[in-house]
Amino acid sequence: MFDLIPDMAAKRAEVAPDALAFHDTLTGRDWSFAQVNDGANAVAAGFRERNLSEGDRVAILCQNRAEFFIALFACQKTGIILCPLNWRQPAPELVETLDQVGISLLLADAEFQATARQVSTDAGAPVLTIEEDLAGWIRDGGPALKAPVPAERPWYLLFTSGTTGLPKAVMQTARMAWANAINIGQAIDIASTDRAVCFLPLFHTAGINLYTLPVFLTGGSSSILPKFEAEAVQRLLASGRINQFFGVPAVYQALSLTPGMGDLDWSAIRCGCGGAPLPEPLIRFFASMGANVLNGMGMTETGPTVFLMDPAHAAEKIGSVGKPQSLVEVRLAGVAEGAEGAGELQLRGPGVTPGYFGNPGATEQAFTEDGWLATGDVARRDAEGYYYIVDRIKDMFISGGENVYPAEVERVLNGHPAVLEAAVIGVPDQKWGEAGAAFVMLRPDHTLASETLRPWCRERLAGYKVPAHVRIVDDFPRTAAGKICKPKLREAFSDD
Numbered sequence: 001m002f003d004l005i006p007d008m009a010a011k012r013a014e015v016a017p018d019a020l021a022f023h024d025t026l027t028g029r030d031w032s033f034a035q036v037n038d039g040a041n042a043v044a045a046g047f048r049e050r051n052l053s054e055g056d057r058v059a060i061l062c063q064n065r066a067e068f069f070i071a072l073f074a075c076q077k078t079g080i081i082l083c084p085l086n087w088r089q090p091a092p093e094l095v096e097t098l099d100q101v102g103i104s105l106l107l108a109d110a111e112f113q114a115t116a117r118q119v120s121t122d123a124g125a126p127v128l129t130i131e132e133d134l135a136g137w138i139r140d141g142g143p144a145l146k147a148p149v150p151a152e153r154p155w156y157l158l159f160t161s162g163t164t165g166l167p168k169a170v171m172q173t174a175r176m177a178w179a180n181a182i183n184i185g186q187a188i189d190i191a192s193t194d195r196a197v198c199f200l201p202l203f204h205t206a207g208i209n210l211y212t213l214p215v216f217l218t219g220g221s222s223s224i225l226p227k228f229e230a231e232a233v234q235r236l237l238a239s240g241r242i243n244q245f246f247g248v249p250a251v252y253q254a255l256s257l258t259p260g261m262g263d264l265d266w267s268a269i270r271c272g273c274g275g276a277p278l279p280e281p282l283i284r285f286f287a288s289m290g291a292n293v294l295n296g297m298g299m300t301e302t303g304p305t306v307f308l309m310d311p312a313h314a315a316e317k318i319g320s321v322g323k324p325q326s327l328v329e330v331r332l333a334g335v336a337e338g339a340e341g342a343g344e345l346q347l348r349g350p351g352v353t354p355g356y357f358g359n360p361g362a363t364e365q366a367f368t369e370d371g372w373l374a375t376g377d378v379a380r381r382d383a384e385g386y387y388y389i390v391d392r393i394k395d396m397f398i399s400g401g402e403n404v405y406p407a408e409v410e411r412v413l414n415g416h417p418a419v420l421e422a423a424v425i426g427v428p429d430q431k432w433g434e435a436g437a438a439f440v441m442l443r444p445d446h447t448l449a450s451e452t453l454r455p456w457c458r459e460r461l462a463g464y465k466v467p468a469h470v471r472i473v474d475d476f477p478r479t480a481a482g483k484i485c486k487p488k489l490r491e492a493f494s495d496d
Contacts (some may be wrong), residue, residue: 003151005174008217009073010146013037016192020221024066025236031066033219036073038141043074043134045142050105054079057101057157059125061085061094061116062109063226067130068202069216070138071107072156076174077145081357082156083169084203086480087111091118097159098123101169101357107134151175157357158205158300169357172205176303179351181214183305183325188244188270188294192219196244197236199225200251204480205304206275210246220244230258237264248275248482252282252293253421257444266291272308274298275481277389277407279414279421280318287315297321297389301366301373302328303351307387319411320386327351330387331372332379342380342390346372378405395486397426397434402464404436409467412460413438413453418446423476423484424467427493436467437493441475448472469493 012021017034024031031039052058058080060071068084075082083101085094094115103123108116109130120127128134149155152173159167184190188211196215200207212222223241225232228251236242238260247255252273255261267290274296286293292314298304309322324330327350332343352373355363368374378390391405398404406424413422420443429435442448450470457466477488 004148005151005178007073007077007146007149008174008177009033009037009040009076010144012216012219014146016219019192019219021216022066022069023221023223023241025223025232026063026065026226029066036066036070039067039070039138040073040077041145042137042140042142043071044077044145045140046134046137047074047078047080047105052078052080052104055081056105057081057083057103058105058107059083059085059098059103059119059123060107061087061112061119062107062130062202063087063111064198064202064207064224065109065130065226066224067134067138069212071134072208076149076155077147079150079153081154084156084158084208085119086159086201086203087115088201088480091115091122094119095122097167100166100359101157149174152354154354154357158203160300168359168362170300170353171355171357172303173354176351176353177209177213178217179327179349180209180303180305181217183303183327183351184209184211184272184308185214185218187296187305187308187310187322187325188272190214190218190220190244194218194220194244195242196220196222196246197225197233197242198222199228199233200246200248200482201227201480205298205300206246206248206481209304210272210274211244215244228254230254234258234260234264237269240268243269245269246272246274249273249278249282249421250478250482252278252286256282256285262289264289270294272296274304276483277319277321277411279411281414283314283318295319295321297387299375301353301375302347302349303353305351306330306347309386313386317386320382320388323385323387332381333374335381338385340381340383342378344393345375345377345379345387345389347375348372395425397436399426399429399434399436399464400432402462404434404465406436409436409438409457409461409465412457413440415460416448416453416456418442418448419453420444421476421484423486423489425486425489425493427469427490429468432464432468435469436465437469437471437489438467439471439473439476439489441473 012033022031157169296308307321334343335341391407477485
């Protein structure tokens with residue numbers, strides 16, 4: 001990849017100025033590529049008026065909207081680093097997050113002004129409103145900027161979910177963005193005629209990069225929803241405006257329960273999934289409606305795309321995340337290159353982050369001595385070169401001397417007709433050292449006695465893998481990425 005990369009917004013405006021870049025469903029406004037670039041130039045001028053310069057950090061607290069991307073491109077033009085904040089978090093948690101990076105300015109929309117002002121007091125940074133201050137800058141305009149962008153310069157920071165302690169600020173660069181655009185673009189055939197939808201939160205890599213930014217870089221358009229609401233997504237899909245769709249399993253789960261989903265023409269929509277394995281019952285459900293959902297895998301630290309299943313083998317290789325994409329190298333620790341086997345997944349390539357902002361210790365720990373990112377995931381490769389994510393290393397527990405990977409038990413539980421979603425953790429056990437505890441959410445209008453699930457598992461799993469405890473729950477605690485937050489399940493189990 002090159003050391004310098006053209007200004008992304010300026011280049012798209014040069015190539016196709018009048019083409020549609022974004023349709024903002026909140027305001028009803030359409031933004032052409034020229035308008036996005038003009039807006040980014042104006043916001044860049046506004047930053048300079050506030051005496052901000054390269055390397056300064058600007059936080060943004062808002063739900064999904066076109067102005068987020070305009071601020072993002074303004075930061076690329078100026079070298080200012082954007083810090084998207086999780087709007088689900090209360091002010092004290094946001095302050096704790098920002099203490100790691102320090103900010104000079106906070107942008108916030110009207111809905112989160114109260115939280116923003118609480119954060120502002122402790123962070124020592126002024127607050128500007130998106131609807132007034134940022135909109136005013138855009139109306140006033142600014143001089144055109146189109147200087148090349150240093151490929152490895154930090155562009156924006158994404159904070160990890162923090163399930164193992166304080167969130168870390170993962171540096172994202174222009175090089176990572178282009179590597180991801182190539183990796184996912186080739187895998188799903190993104191074209192300038194494509195129309196995607198942006199509803200995953202923009203404080204998470206999937207919100208920005210799956211598929212909104214790659215579609216932008218290719219010249220396609222995205223409809224922006226403020227957040228995920230199943231009915232709103234269904235209406236948008238039914239309108240025929242969308243032909244590229246990406247969701248996490250929780251999204252597909254919610255859509256599967258939404259009345260009228262079977263009336264949609266899913267065969268015209270290319271569907272991807274990541275963040276966690278999509279349970280086989282959901283794959284089968286959407287397949288019955290013509291949707292070929294492609295499982296994939298990536299990380300905030302990888303921009304994110306690493307793997308994606310190819311359409312030809314999606315039905316045959318259920319459970320696989322596919323093969324490594326073009327601009328990533330993969331190895332399994334302890335497994336010979338090209339051989340079958342399982343080991344820690346390690347990655348290298350232009351899509352991998354240079355590290356964690358202001359945290360050289362965490363950066364050093366994340367990489368092997370020879371420069372590979374150690375993911376903490378156990379993966380296996382089959383004879384045809386397809387990969388399967390076995391589980392997180394830290395989620396594995398040892399029962400009676402045997403390794404138990406919760407994901408394997410969860411797949412069995414998810415196969416029960418009454419189970420909507422399941423999560424398994426290891427808990428202390430006097431006899432076996434550790435044993436499994438399963439938390440299960442049932443499908444609507446289904447009832448099930450928890451004790452019936454252990455025999456179900458015993459018919460399908462070795463005895464040491466069968467959960468010793470089963471609890472029926474109404475819902476799960478989740479991370480910003482929509483993943484089940486297992487540390488909170490451990491806390492809940494310990495408290496009982």
